[in-house]
Amino acid sequence: MADRKKRAGGRSARQAERQRPKALSAAYIKRKIPVYNLLDEESLSLIENNADTILQEIGIEFRGDTEALDLLKEAGADIKGERVRFPKGMCRTLIQASAPKEFIQHARNPERSVVIGNDNMVLVPAYGSPFIRNVEEGRRYATIEDFRNFVKLAYQSPYLHHSGGTICEPVDLPVNKRHFDMVYTHMRYSDKPFMGSVTAPERAEDTVEMAKILFGVDFVENNTVITSLINANSPMVWDSTMLGALKVYSRNNQAVVLSPFCISGAMSPVTVAATSTQLYAEALSGMAFSQLVRPGAPVIFGTFSSSMSMQSGAPTFGTPEPQQVLYIVGALARRLGVPFRSGGGLCASKIPDAQAAYEAANTLQHAMLAGVNFMLHTAGWLEGGLAMGYEKFIMDLDQAGLIHSFTKGVDLSENGFGLDAIREIGPGNHFLGSSHTQANFETAFYRSELSDNNSFEQWEAEGGLDMAQRAQVKWKTMLESYEKPSMDPALDEELQAYINRRKNSFPDQNY
């Protein structure tokens, strides 16, 4: 590291980088609307008590990580084998003693830095698909080129605040090396914040090392520049891979999303209250552990909840039961005082049709009202997460735009009330040309670039396209007009040198 600090371009290049101006849109949403409370405080408190019972009586398994077990034991947990039982209230106390209620995740362009927690909302692309789909090619395995394309599209959108993580799996690259290319792509082709690799502790280390090159060692030591997704192996298991990645990030003061991944009926009971309780218990244990690794390291209470088709066993999306879980768990996160991750344009549909849209909207709109702080899977998700859709991505961006407008709340100023306009126009006339309309129309309504509001005749004359076909035109145009954000060549070189050195340190792996 000392080596890097001395390099010619190094510190000054990074400073110049971090002072670069211009962001065309707000870096994240500051909500001006209240949340929806599905349950009252008494019911929430019942869930908290039951979660305590799970933690105390049944416990959580921390697998394959003796260091974790030692830390937990020292903190007062009861350890039997890999089963960890927590005295009542222990997890909450640990979390509330040190976990931040909100934190800044810095971007290399400081105007893109986001605040995660409280009334803030950060919209993040979908994550983890091995396949992509688009209208032209149908469905096929994803490549690093697809990955770059989605990073470019997310960079260009005013409605996504984050570059995401494994937007899709670049399966054309070796498993043990692809994290370098993914992290580099986020760093180089975007200037928004990004997520780190979690598939092995050493890949998390690589992410942190690359972040130190990009932001500087001192800066990374004192600031959060990476968020990463740590999934629980529900029910009630943290596995060694995830614990390993968690330890790397927390130790480096980087943020982790502790995310139980529950398909009710399979990984949790079929009922909403039970699923919410189990999710909460699992997340509590993970967040508490992170605070033992490094008190004050940022955590996000994450949930991924789906119900299950009782015919096929497949997960279902946009259905009422996970919507209810979303509201309950969001309220529990607020009571605990930590940022909350959930939501997104989830769907089971294979294609960007009406099913995809109903299901996506049914999650997105509720996630908005549930006060989600970190909305993973905002855009692109198809087929239960197996495919990343180019057109779906564009359609979901438009929906993310709606959320920007709704969350601004209602203008109750004199102008907002427009009484003078109503006086001026009076009964039976129209407001099209009124001075109030002229003064406000530019900003009055959210303008979709994808919805067709024209007459039937005009729509037909323009080819009678459906929304997915319009989205196809849009992503192609966006990719054509993409321009890389600038980066000091010395920094870029340093990143690439690190990657080459590391890649050469171990052989290709078949996959």
Added chain:
Amino acid sequence: MADRKKRAGGRSARQAERQRPKALSAAYIKRKIPVYNLLDEESLSLIENNADTILQEIGIEFRGDTEALDLLKEAGADIKGERVRFPKGMCRTLIQASAPKEFIQHARNPERSVVIGNDNMVLVPAYGSPFIRNVEEGRRYATIEDFRNFVKLAYQSPYLHHSGGTICEPVDLPVNKRHFDMVYTHMRYSDKPFMGSVTAPERAEDTVEMAKILFGVDFVENNTVITSLINANSPMVWDSTMLGALKVYSRNNQAVVLSPFCISGAMSPVTVAATSTQLYAEALSGMAFSQLVRPGAPVIFGTFSSSMSMQSGAPTFGTPEPQQVLYIVGALARRLGVPFRSGGGLCASKIPDAQAAYEAANTLQHAMLAGVNFMLHTAGWLEGGLAMGYEKFIMDLDQAGLIHSFTKGVDLSENGFGLDAIREIGPGNHFLGSSHTQANFETAFYRSELSDNNSFEQWEAEGGLDMAQRAQVKWKTMLESYEKPSMDPALDEELQAYINRRKNSFPDQNY
């Protein structure tokens, strides 16, 4: 009427009719969830004050109806020409003195009767389209056969509680006679509650007369069996046609939905607060008038709010601003103490694609949380209401099903919490075969009959259909399996005799 009472089948047939049992599903939704409060009470009170200012200073025009002006003058309003100005609080006082907070709209099958108001929710088909669309035929003018088809489909759905009104315009029938066929179709092909004709006062009279045949004269005098849609001619005008229909229904103790129809930017100012205030003022004046016609006659505070594309002037749907208006106006209705109509599967899309679905869901889900009591346009709406879609109807029914599950709220019983199941399964195992899952899986999750949750491979093997194509199969199957609800032949004969007599009393009209 004395004549009808004496007829052979008459009274006993009607009694038998009204005692017929079996309803396969709940007649309406009893909400077990709280509403979402977008604004606080203070802000709502500000809107109420501003609406009073509109009513007092600017006033509302009651056009072409001297009887209305006389009634309003007598009640204390200030009349200048057709402009009616209301002293502060007058409308609210009139409404709160006599309008019911909830009322029963009776169906000919008493198990289908619905309660409108308070925590109840009645889902109603879309209304008023001159065109229909389906996958096979594309878009064409609607006929009485289409009308019958939609009545049949609504009758078969467990998720619609109401047969609706002008589901589509049967343009193959003369304008001055088609109301007979529409009302008769609701009466004969369904046993759910229905809406009456409003296109002329005498057509409203015909609706009431036919209802007297179906339900009995005494029953109709003392009970509400018709709901009808009275649109304001926004801004701030009630026209003579609507006032005429209103008077007929209110005088007969039948329900009216007083519905300002506002496209913000055209019929109201572009801002949300202004639109909400104007809608409220308009509806107040209409509801107050109905209470002058007959104190205690049931009213529903209706709104239809859309924003406008500032490029084309066309209405847009599923956008944030009307969502906000929906929450505000719903809260104002609750404060006033009257049932509230809004919402539905609104969209601007010409076809049942992703745009249609995003937009529909973006209204439906918010209407659910806003506590809408009478959800007009729940199913079928396309192209800003110009077309009724067969496939869209089926897709929206599925979405209406979701609402049934969500509004049941969360089961916080011992079974709902499922702690024993979590104890039984423990970390790392699955819940698929647990006794809790076995006991609950039948009812645990909403089951869509239209969403495809299967694997990509299975979906592809089954033809790779999109949701609209699956909906096409579904409505055809439903129509094939449709069976008319029974009706005493004497009643049917009496209805048809009334229709024939009336139809023959005036010549065909070209249209």
